[in-house]
Amino acid sequence: MWALAYAALVLALFVRVRAPGTPLPSPPVPTPGEPLRVVTLHHALFYVLLLLACPLEAAIVGGEPAGRAVGLVAFASGVACYRAGVASLGTALSPLVTPHPAGHLVTTGAYGLVRHPMYLGQLLIAAGAPATLGCRWAFAVSFAAAIVLFVRIGMEEDALAHAYAEYRSYQARSKRLFPFVF
Numbered sequence: 001m002w003a004l005a006y007a008a009l010v011l012a013l014f015v016r017v018r019a020p021g022t023p024l025p026s027p028p029v030p031t032p033g034e035p036l037r038v039v040t041l042h043h044a045l046f047y048v049l050l051l052l053a054c055p056l057e058a059a060i061v062g063g064e065p066a067g068r069a070v071g072l073v074a075f076a077s078g079v080a081c082y083r084a085g086v087a088s089l090g091t092a093l094s095p096l097v098t099p100h101p102a103g104h105l106v107t108t109g110a111y112g113l114v115r116h117p118m119y120l121g122q123l124l125i126a127a128g129a130p131a132t133l134g135c136r137w138a139f140a141v142s143f144a145a146a147i148v149l150f151v152r153i154g155m156e157e158d159a160l161a162h163a164y165a166e167y168r169s170y171q172a173r174s175k176r177l178f179p180f181v182f
Contacts, residue, residue: 002068003058006075006132010050013079013125016086028094028101035097035155042152043095045145046122053138054129063134071131078124084110085118097156098163105164113179115157115170119149120177153177 018024030036057063086093088109094100110117126145130138153176161167176182 002133005072009075009079028096031098038152042148049141050129053141054133054135057135057138058133067131068134071128074124074128075132078121078128081117082121098159107170115174115176
């Protein structure tokens, strides 16, 4: 049951559905100075966590039964936050630190609650995914992913402030990751 729920959430995270005839967006081109190593490490750690570390640990070692339900709730909440952030960004979505050249500052939808709802989702996923399968060693990857994520958030906030004059005022009136807290 836990493995099936895990697989369903991984699919819900990665599979995107488009209306027929909707053109695929062109991928953004990195600008000079784009921190590609941080971007690559960020994505690699989350892919390793979700697609390798947790399933392999669960298959080889088995899993601890304690905390699985809480992990599943955190994982599902993380996927929901991530998907809400993606939906709110629309065409402004970019895998890079530098904002999408044709994008605009998004402060509505999920971005009306926090400045980084997708990253809040990723933190919840990083905590919930290993717990859902009862993995303990995979939390080392979660911890590394969280550190890289916080580095990326700092870099991204600088890039957003540079790209959008109104970002500093948005930053002053909103929380970074957790509504009403931080």
